Amino acid sequence: MSEEKLISIKGLSIGYASEEGVLTAVDDASLDIPPNKLVAVVGESGCGKSTLGLSIIGLLPTPPAKILKGSIYYKGTDLVPLNAKQRRMFRGTEVAMIFQEPLTSLNPVYKVGDQIAEAIMVRELRKSKSSKEVKSNVMQSVYDSRTVGRFRRLRSRSRVPSALREEVIESLKLVRIADPEQVVERYPFELSGGMRQRVMIAMALSQKPSLLIADEPTTALDVTTQAQVLKLMKELMNEVNTSIFLVSHDLAVASQVADEVVVMYAGEVVEHASVYDFFSEPLHPYSKGLLSCIPSGPKDETTLDPIPGSVPDPRNPPKGCRFTPRCPYAMDVCAQDRPRLIEAKPGHWVECFLYGK
C-alpha cells in the first residue's frame, strides 16, 4: 500500500439478500481516497453510492447486506475481515459519518451539549486505555450516561465536567455556531435544520477523524443554508486535516466543493477523475449524459439532452456494461463483456470500451 492513500477500495462487491436472490448494490468497485481531499460520489438513486459510504464506516445492515468480495484498506489495514469489536475501534474515531436528515440522527430527548460530550468521552476513553479495556469501558460509560446519568443530569447541569463542557463549546465554535453556551442547553427540535447539521458535523469532527463520510448532508436544507454548510465543511476539512467522502446526487454541488469526482451507475464505478479533468472532459457516456441533463440556461438558448430510458432493474441488470441499453455509443462488445476500469489519461479513470479494453 502506498502511503498517500487514506482509503483504498479494491474490487468491492456488496449484495443485499432479498426474496428474489441477492441484489448486487455495489459491483466490483475500486477507488482510492487520498488524505485531506474531498471526494464526491455522484449518481442517481439506487446506484450504490450510499451503500459504498456505509461499507467504509462499517454500518451496513448485515443481514440483509453482505460484502461478497473485495477489500477496504484504511491506512493499510483491511477492514473487511475485521469482527464487530475490531471495527468499532475505527468507527467514530478514525472514520466518522453524517447523514441526510440530522433530526433522525440526533437523540430527541437529550440536550445537544450532552450528545456532543458523549462523543468526546468516547474518544478520550479510547485514547487513554488499551484497546481491550476500552471496549468494555466505552460501553460502560455510554451505558452510564444513558441510564444512571439521565437522573443526575436532571439534578445538576454540570455533571459534564467543566473541562469537557469547555471542549463541547469549543467544538460548537468550530462549526461557527453563535451563542454556543446557549446551544449546549437546547434540544435538537429547538434548532433549525442548518444548526442541527452543524451540530452533527461538530460531533463527527470532535473525534478528529481522518475521514468524514457525508451522505447527502445538505439535501434536506435550503439553498442558502446548503451553501453555508458546504462552505463550512470545506473550511473545516483543512482546519482539522481530514478527508471527506461526499455522497451526493447533485453534480453541481460536486463541481463546487469536490477535489475528485467519482461517478457510479447501477452499482459500478464508471468514472473517477479530478474535478477539473472531469468537468473539462467527461469520458464515460453516462457522465456526459448526466452533465447534459442539468439545465444551464434558458430553454431558448440551451438544450437539454435527456438520457433515454431509465436506470436498470437491480434484480435483472443488463449483461456486459450496464449502461449499454441507454448508451448512444454502444458497440457489440458492450453487451457481451464488462469493461475494466482503466486509466485513460493520467489520473482519469474510466470504465468503458471506447477507451480500450
Place this chain on the structure above:
Amino acid sequence: MVNDGMSDTVMSTEELSKYYPIRKSFLSRSPARYVRAVDRVSLQLPRRKTTAVVGESGCGKTTLALTMTLLIPPTSGRVYLEGKEITNASHGNWRKVYQSIQMVFQDPDSSLDPRFRVKDIVAEPLRGVLHLDRGSANSLVLESLGAVGLSEEQSLRRPAQLSGGQKQRVAIARAIVTKPKLIILDEPTSALDASVQAQILKLLINLQATYDLSYMLITHNIAVAHYLSDNIAVMYTGNLVEYGPTKEVVKKPRHPYTIALISSSPIPNPWKKNLLSTEIKGEVPSAINPPTGCRFHPRCPYAEKLCSEVAPELEEVSQGHFVACHFVSKTA
C-alpha cells in the same frame, strides 16, 4: 402590478393573503397569533408563458398556489381568472374553474391513488369536473396519455408498477386531460433523478406549445426556473420581493435576497465557485414572528435603520422588473 383584466393575463391575484391561526391553549388569554404564509401578494400570470415562483421552504410559494386555486380559502385579497373574479366562486362555478386550472404535485406517490389504474386516474377530472361517462372519456384519456409518452398497455397498470418518471407523466396526463388554460406545477421534478428530470422538463415544454398552456412553476431550484420560465417571482417569508423577466432577474438580480439565492445555487462549473464565495448569513426567520419592516433586513448586507421600520413596496426598476427594497440603487 394591478390587475387590468387584459387578455394576455390568464390569472392574477390582488393583495392575496393567507394567514393560518396558531392553535393555542384554550385557557390562554393571549391574542390570536397567525402564521403569515402569504402576505399581500399581487401576481399576474401571462398567457402561454411560464411564470416561476421561487423561494426557500416556508416562503409561502405552495400556499400561494393552493390559495390561488381556491383549494384553501384566502384570508383576504382577490383572485382573477381570465379577468373575472373567482375568489368567492360558488360551487357551480368551481367546475369551470377547475376545467381551466389543473395542478401537478411534487410527489406522485401521494398524489396518485395507488388502487386506481392509470387510465382511471387520468379519467378522474373528466368524470368529476366535466361529468363525462367512462366511454366518452376513454378516447380523451388515451390521447392525453399518448401526449406524455405512455402507451395503452401502460394505462392498465397501477402506480406501483411504474417508475418515478412514469408516475409524474401520469400526473401530467391527468392535468392536461381537461384541456386547461393554466397548469400549476408544484416542484414537478424535485423528487426525480437528474436524467428523468431532464425528460420531464422537455415534455413540459413540448406540451406547452401543443396545448397553448400557461404554467405557474413552483420550485426551489433556480436552474430549473431559469430553464423553463419566462418570468420569475421571488418570495421570502410570504412576501413577493422581486418579479421580472427570468433572464434579467437571473443575470442581474436586484433584491439582496435574490442575489444571495442565486449565488447560493450551485452551478456545474468547478472554475466558478459561486457557492463557496457566497456571503449570506443566518437562516430564514419564523413566519409566526417575522422581523419588522423588511423581513430580510437581519440578513441583509445593505440594511439600515429604515429597513427595520418600514416594509418596502414593489417598485419598477426597469421595464417589467419590480423589486421591493428601500436601497435598490445600491445593487445596481
